[in-house]
Amino acid sequence: xxxxxxxxxxxxxxxxxxxxxxxxxxxxxxxxxxxxxxxxxxxxxxxxxxxxxxxxxxxxxxxxxxxxxxxxxxxxxxxxxxxxxxxxxxxxxxxxxxxxxxxxxxxxxxxxxxxxxxxxxxxxxxxxxxxxxxxxxxxxx
Amino acid sequence: xxxxxxxxxxxxxxxxxxxxxxxxxxxxxxxxxxxxxxxxxxxxxxxxxxxxxxxxxxxxxxxxxxxxxxxxxxxxxxxxxxxxxxxxxxxxxxxxxxxxxxxxxxxxxxxxxxxxxxxxxxxxxxxxxxxxxxxxxxxxxxxxxxxxxxxxxxxxxx
Numbered sequence: 292x293x294x295x296x297x298x299x300x301x302x303x304x305x306x307x308x309x310x311x312x313x314x315x316x317x318x319x320x321x322x323x324x325x326x327x328x329x330x331x332x333x334x335x336x337x338x339x340x341x342x343x344x345x346x347x348x349x350x351x352x353x354x355x356x357x358x359x360x361x362x363x364x365x366x367x368x369x370x371x372x373x374x375x376x377x378x379x380x381x382x383x384x385x386x387x388x389x390x391x392x393x394x395x396x397x398x399x400x401x402x403x404x405x406x407x408x409x410x411x412x413x414x415x416x417x418x419x420x421x422x423x424x425x426x427x428x429x430x431x432x
Numbered sequence: 433x434x435x436x437x438x439x440x441x442x443x444x445x446x447x448x449x450x451x452x453x454x455x456x457x458x459x460x461x462x463x464x465x466x467x468x469x470x471x472x473x474x475x476x477x478x479x480x481x482x483x484x485x486x487x488x489x490x491x492x493x494x495x496x497x498x499x500x501x502x503x504x505x506x507x508x509x510x511x512x513x514x515x516x517x518x519x520x521x522x523x524x525x526x527x528x529x530x531x532x533x534x535x536x537x538x539x540x541x542x543x544x545x546x547x548x549x550x551x552x553x554x555x556x557x558x559x560x561x562x563x564x565x566x567x568x569x570x571x572x573x574x575x576x577x578x579x580x581x582x583x584x585x586x587x588x589x590x
Contacts, residue, residue: 301488331504333491337587346489358516358588364489365590378590429495430516430586432536 515562
């Protein structure tokens with residue numbers, strides 16, 4: 292999965308959006324004013340570390356099984372160390388791409404979840420840089 | 433999705449933020465060595481000098497440009513998994529948008545809320561799940577039925 296565009300975080304003075312305490316499809320009542328769990332600022336709600344956060348607009352379909360689809364926006368946090376199974380933004384040569392980070396007894400791998408792709412083993416002499424860990428995905432309908 | 437029209441061009445601030453990204457220590461320890469993240473900081477700076485980082489995204493403007501008509505709900509259950517909506521997801525819902533055939537909506541049905549596809553078939557309204565386990569629900573006059581809004585964005589923790 293490739294990165295089309297990178298965006299920095301803009302923090303404007305912002306409206307408060309209601310988050311309802313009920314879950315949908317859970318047999319909860321119709322939302323009323325007093326069901327509002329909180330009103331939130333989406334920047335605060337979605338971004339824990341503003342100074343180390345940016346966005347990546349991605350394209351491609353080889354991470355579909357992880358729920359990341361063509362055209363989605365990933366929230367990337369550069370202060371979070373990647374762990375096994377996490378989605379990471381990687382610089383390979385000149386290109387930015389999105390991979391699954393694998394850290395197991397065989398070493399560290401960068402993997403796409405389409406099995407026809409061979410996992411890319413991280414080893415000496417191989418040029419890559421892990422830029423950050425994807426913490427959230429936004430899919431627009 | 434016309435993303436670009438909602439973005440401001442303001443590159444400098446971000447670069448400055450990342451430039452000095454090291455962990456502050458309250459005092460200098462001399463009893464052991466530690467490796468400062470110099471390489472990482474260089475990497476970040478190079479990325480941010482890259483011409484691709486020339487735009488900022490405001491999540492409030494992008495997700496809730498019509499803030500007065502937006503609310504958020506958390507999803508439970510598996511009835512919409514084939515539409516990329518999973519348990520625990522946050523949905524951004526617009527309550528002013530007119531629900532059209534095929535849209536994903538939040539509906540209240542006999543006092544319960546559900547996220548479903550809204551379908552019009554032969555002038556009848558149906559709530560359709562995106563999971564073969566669940567049958568479509570035909571809306572009849574015996575239901576208390578109201579559409580609460582149209583789902584615009586799906587947000588998931590990775």
